[in-house]
Amino acid sequence: MFTGIVQATCELVALEKRRGMHTLAVSLPAELREGLTLGASVANNGVCLTVTRVEDDRVFFDVMEETLTLTNLGTIAPGDQINIERSLTFGKEIGGHLLSGHVHCQAVVERVTDVGEQRDLHLRLPNEWMKYVLYKGFVAVNGCSLTVGEVFDDGFMLHLIPETLRLTNLKDAVAGTQLNIEIDSQTQTIVETVERVLAARQ
Incomplete structure (x- = not known):
């Protein structure tokens, strides 16, 4: 983990x-x-x-x-x-969210915008994974635990602070860069459980 x-x-x-x-x-x-x-x-x-x-x-x-x-x-x-x-050691602080290290898919950087010291990335995601991406939810991008910004039909925004840019390779992302995505497991479980319940009621 x-x-x-x-x-x-x-x-x-x-x-x-x-x-x-x-x-x-x-x-x-x-x-x-x-x-x-x-x-x-x-x-x-x-x-x-x-x-x-x-x-x-x-x-x-x-x-x-x-x-x-x-x-x-x-x-x-x-x-x-x-x-x-x-890997996570028992007793250590969990500063992000729990990850398995099993990447689900890749997202493509559509656009990079600098806003002062902050950098915004607009990512395009395969459609089948979009139902697990929620505004203010968690997502792992190239192994970084990040908070989802705006959500669109085909992707979402990331708002990266200077510390994230300093510590990670996301600072090197440009339009066309492919980034590894791991969906938050709790979000995935909730979405799929709701889908099963709704399907059973039909």
Whole structure:
């Protein structure tokens, strides 16, 4: 489990592409490698990946074909910055909302607007996921726990404060950028429960 509070943006320093799988080598600072063991879970752009090897400051992750297709990890390249969060430790503060690290889909940035120090992102989302996106609700974007702004028929707005821009790779988003989306599990459960109840009454 994760909280959606990104701990660092870290560089993808190497990428090995094989049939049906890529291996990522990400350079993590010492504080994020402390206590990190093989088999540990780490969110990369919101995707829960398993540590397969640690060499000096490089941490390695294997990414399977389905994940490469569903998420933006299939299009990253060495030199790109990745949002990193270690898995939740019992007793730690939950500053965002609970995440599984299982990305549902990708959103496309339609427009980026700077409003003073704030930055607004207008995202377009596949239609089947829009029913789970509610004004002032939670959504995880590239692993960041964020509050939904205005909601449209085909997408929604994000209003990013300077601290979010400083700590995450959302500052690099431009029109056409694809961002990983994990829908809030509680919202999804409520919506689907209501749908089942209404369907049963018909």
